[in-house]
Amino acid sequence: MFQRKSKSPQPSAEFVCLLTEHQADLWAYIIAQLPGCQDVADILQKTNLALWTKQDQFELGTNFKAWAFRVARFEVLAYLKKSKRGSWLVFREELAETIASESADEMDSSMERLPYLDACMQQLRPEDQQLLKHRYQANAPLEDYAQKTGRSVSSLSVTLYRLRAALRSCIKEKLQEERGNA
The missing domain is CATH 1.10.1740 (Rna Polymerase Sigma Factor; Chain: A)
Structure with a gap:
């Protein structure tokens, strides 16, 4: 030891x-x-x-x-x-x-990938950033956010899916750019 x-x-x-x-x-x-x-x-x-x-x-x-x-x-x-x-x-x-x-x-x-996540988050619309923060930083249920914004839970789920895909794609691009420049 x-x-x-x-x-x-x-x-x-x-x-x-x-x-x-x-x-x-x-x-x-x-x-x-x-x-x-x-x-x-x-x-x-x-x-x-x-x-x-x-x-x-x-x-x-x-x-x-x-x-x-x-x-x-x-x-x-x-x-x-x-x-x-x-x-x-x-x-x-x-x-x-x-x-x-x-x-x-x-x-x-x-x-x-974490630094790239921050950069990619900044490229999102403020309302999309708020949704992501509500869901992942506050770890709060979507039902609360749906009531607050007047949207359905299912539409928020679809939006979250699309946002995660966009963030994943953005991070992948930034990683490839960095590796290409290295």
């Missing part, structure tokens, strides 16, 4: 920075492992606690993200084992590890 070079009881500033810097990555990783799960925040909190208590096992200068994902994976497995709900399909460990690895790779790719 990793060993931290300094054995001081207080965490190093670097460790705290790394832990803080990777919160969004950990959140996304846990969501990828448990889509639709209502307990993601609790699992992230347990992951953070485990990382904090195991900080002496981490060597500064090595891959913090990989280490943190491994700890998060064990927290996800512990959650699945504890919950054993009928609604969860539990995979063999090898398959679960493959899914976890691919999720991490896909998240790296998603993080590469």
